[in-house]
Amino acid sequence: MAKLAGVSISTASKALNGRDxxxxxxxxxxxxxxxxxxxxxxxxxxxxxxxxxxTIGLLTDELGGRFSIPVLLGVENALAxxxxxxxxxxxxxxxxxxxxxxxxxxxxxxxxxIVLGDDNDLxxxxxxxxxxxxxxxxxxxxxxxxxxxxxxxxxGARLAVEHLVSLGRRRIGHITGPQTYRAARDRVTGxxxxxxxxxxxxxxxxxxxxxxxxxxxxxxxxxxxxxxxEVDAIFCGNDQIATxxxxxxxxxxxxxxxxVAIVGYxxxxxxxxxxxxxxxxxxxxxxxxxAAAARLLFDALDGRPAAGVVRHPCRLVVRESTAxxxx
Amino acid sequence: MAKLAGVSISTASKALNGRDxxxxxxxxxxxxxxxxxxxxxxxxxxxxxxxxxxTIGLLTDELGGRFSIPVLLGVENALAxxxxxxxxxxxxxxxxxxxxxxxxxxxxxxxxxIVLGDDNDLxxxxxxxxxxxxxxxxxxxxxxxxxxxxxxxxxGARLAVEHLVSLGRRRIGHITGPQTYRAARDRVTGxxxxxxxxxxxxxxxxxxxxxxxxxxxxxxxxxxxxxxxEVDAIFCGNDQIATxxxxxxxxxxxxxxxxVAIVGYxxxxxxxxxxxxxxxxxxxxxxxxxAAAARLLFDALDGRPAAGVVRHPCRLVVRESTAxxxx
DNA sequence: TTGTACGCGTTATCAA
DNA sequence: TTGATAACGCGTACAA
Numbered sequence: 219m220a221k222l223a224g225v226s227i228s229t230a231s232k233a234l235n236g237r238d239x240x241x242x243x244x245x246x247x248x249x250x251x252x253x254x255x256x257x258x259x260x261x262x263x264x265x266x267x268x269x270x271x272x273t274i275g276l277l278t279d280e281l282g283g284r285f286s287i288p289v290l291l292g293v294e295n296a297l298a299x300x301x302x303x304x305x306x307x308x309x310x311x312x313x314x315x316x317x318x319x320x321x322x323x324x325x326x327x328x329x330x331x332i333v334l335g336d337d338n339d340l341x342x343x344x345x346x347x348x349x350x351x352x353x354x355x356x357x358x359x360x361x362x363x364x365x366x367x368x369x370x371x372x373x374g375a376r377l378a379v380e381h382l383v384s385l386g387r388r389r390i391g392h393i394t395g396p397q398t399y400r401a402a403r404d405r406v407t408g409x410x411x412x413x414x415x416x417x418x419x420x421x422x423x424x425x426x427x428x429x430x431x432x433x434x435x436x437x438x439x440x441x442x443x444x445x446x447x448e449v450d451a452i453f454c455g456n457d458q459i460a461t462x463x464x465x466x467x468x469x470x471x472x473x474x475x476x477x478v479a480i481v482g483y484x485x486x487x488x489x490x491x492x493x494x495x496x497x498x499x500x501x502x503x504x505x506x507x508x509a510a511a512a513r514l515l516f517d518a519l520d521g522r523p524a525a526g527v528v529r530h531p532c533r534l535v536v537r538e539s540t541a542x543x544x545x
Numbered sequence: 546m547a548k549l550a551g552v553s554i555s556t557a558s559k560a561l562n563g564r565d566x567x568x569x570x571x572x573x574x575x576x577x578x579x580x581x582x583x584x585x586x587x588x589x590x591x592x593x594x595x596x597x598x599x600t601i602g603l604l605t606d607e608l609g610g611r612f613s614i615p616v617l618l619g620v621e622n623a624l625a626x627x628x629x630x631x632x633x634x635x636x637x638x639x640x641x642x643x644x645x646x647x648x649x650x651x652x653x654x655x656x657x658x659i660v661l662g663d664d665n666d667l668x669x670x671x672x673x674x675x676x677x678x679x680x681x682x683x684x685x686x687x688x689x690x691x692x693x694x695x696x697x698x699x700x701g702a703r704l705a706v707e708h709l710v711s712l713g714r715r716r717i718g719h720i721t722g723p724q725t726y727r728a729a730r731d732r733v734t735g736x737x738x739x740x741x742x743x744x745x746x747x748x749x750x751x752x753x754x755x756x757x758x759x760x761x762x763x764x765x766x767x768x769x770x771x772x773x774x775e776v777d778a779i780f781c782g783n784d785q786i787a788t789x790x791x792x793x794x795x796x797x798x799x800x801x802x803x804x805v806a807i808v809g810y811x812x813x814x815x816x817x818x819x820x821x822x823x824x825x826x827x828x829x830x831x832x833x834x835x836a837a838a839a840r841l842l843f844d845a846l847d848g849r850p851a852a853g854v855v856r857h858p859c860r861l862v863v864r865e866s867t868a869x870x871x872x
Numbered sequence: 873t874t875g876t877a878c879g880c881g882t883t884a885t886c887a888a
Numbered sequence: 889t890t891g892a893t894a895a896c897g898c899g900t901a902c903a904a
Contacts, residue, residue: 227891229889258651260654433819492789594897
């Protein structure tokens with residue numbers, strides 16, 4: 219290519235990289251030649267010299283789950299804006315595999331890591347094995363010196379319950395997933411806090427913990443209506459549970475939202491928007507979460523590392539399953 | 546590292562790469578030193594020499610859709626088994642962005658491409674812009690000289706309808722998505738073929754085309770039952786439609802599967818397994834599809850390129866929404 | 873069996 | 889303003 223332009227290799231390099239120590243005429247000659255040959259500088263050679271590859275490693279544990287993808291998308295998008303690329307590795311929750319991937323990524327000289335949790339519980343820190351910056355996203359690292367970017371589940375629950383209270387609902391129940399999930403526990407905490415602030419107690423006496431499924435929603439709704447027939451709103455731990463709850467309420471001839479309002483969680487479009495009726499729900503803004511993690515990784519790469527926990531706010535999406543109490 | 550082992554760099558290289566022109570004692574010394582320093586050969590430098598990076602570019606258009614992820618997972622898994630890595634790029638259906646990504650991936654010297662379609666329609670070939678092997682998966686390339694690995698939608702429909710016929714169902718309807726989708730058309734073709742082979746016609750006179758949603762399923766089921774009240778089975782274009790159909794049948798006091806059997810499509814766990822009743826459905830085996838594409842890419846990288854269309858078989862998953870006709 | 877020298881494609885330094 | 893040269897880390901032919 220330099221030959222085609224009739225200059226030396228180093229001059230061509232300068233011309234292409236926009237350095238100003240090159241004559242305009244020469245530059246255009248080089249650029250033309252490059253275009254004609256559709257020349258692309260070899261990123262490997264560049265990385266070898268600069269020590270930076272403009273590549274980050276994305277380590278996940280459960281890409282199949284529906285939370286990983288939006289986060290991944292947000293990360294990828296933010297990285298692309300900075301001309302960086304993603305090497306994707308799914309360890310499938312296997313420690314051996316994870317170690318192996320870390321080695322692979324390091325040998326490929328990635329500039330940094332993003333570790334994507336499969337649920338939002340605490341997870342062992344990997345930072346000790348990794349000599350480049352690491353950001354944890356969705357799942358929190360056990361090491362408080364690491365940087366974790368998380369969805370604000372407590373805040374999301376607050377949004378949901380405050381919405382119900384503001385609509386005049388006073389007998390609010392809560393049906394959610396297994397207590398072993400931090401997401402479930404945090405949402406209970408947020409729910410309790412808001413109820414207490416308004417001098418209310420939870421209908422049914424406490425949260426009903428079960429599975430994250432429609433089936434559990436259908437069952438739990440029957441239980442809740444048996445123990446607390448006067449319930450006028452149900453906040454559900456996710457949209458599938460909410461769908462099941464809606465099914466049961468309909469079976470029992472309760473009108474939604476007139477008799478009982480329902481709020482879901484996750485804004486899983488296929489469930490929430492197509493429910494009968496469409497669900498008011500909490501959106502985790504996961505794509506934004508991923509983008510935020512990527513930006514914090516850039517900061518670390520630029521020598522401005524951070525530590526601790528960043529909580530990313532959720533958004534309330536209002537649809538037809540909630541409305542003011544009818545007088 | 547070589548220093549620590551007290552040998553020259555090239556001797557160390559030979560020892561690590563298992564070449565037999567090195568003394569056993571030396572080798573162990575080198576290996577020890579490498580382990581102590583947790584030495585990892587620089588993949589960039591290797592790639593620079595060998596011309597092969599053991600990296601492939603995965604180009605998608607709509608990672609958000611639920612079909613991409615299983616395929617991606619299958620690809621990633623198959624690649625990891627061959628010690629290869631994936632650079633992930635989501636063009637989001639934008640041609641500009643796609644060109645840009647192709648350039649990025651080429652400059653990073655990927656060994657090959659996998660192009661993941663966002664739906665299974667024909668798509669323009671990218672092979673002209675790409676000087677390394679390319680395999681198209683899920684969506685077919687317009688150029689018959691390219692290699693496309695696709696789900697066998699016609700075959701999947703055959704599985705579903707043959708299952709219904711074998712259960713003694715004779716008045717089979719079909720509710721599916723927009724006719725603009727090749728998936729919908731192919732499944733209609735398969736359905737018609739099987740019905741014809743058994744001397745049957747489609748209940749309702751023909752397929753009902755609408756959206757891929759529960760809402761459409763609920764509506765279309767009413768339409769179908771109005772025009773063909775004797776229908777004893779409904780094959781649905783996806784699991785969401787099937788869920789909607791099940792809802793309406795239940796509303797209309799039809800028993801599933803006693804009065805009407807239902808088959809879905811996709812085996813989308815959250816819908817199919819948690820439906821009332823759980824759905825018999827067709828699984829596209831997408832992870833396998835991705836793995837197959839990866840293996841065909843390896844073949845091409847090894848100098849055994851292929852062309853044309855590979856159709857990957859589907860699997861019938863039988864649950865409670867189908868059963869033999871009661872005498 | 874081991875070590876020396878070269879080259880992969882690029883950028884940076886420095887001499888011309 | 890341009891070009892020669894070294895260096896990045898590794899693998900390999902070839903010399904010792």
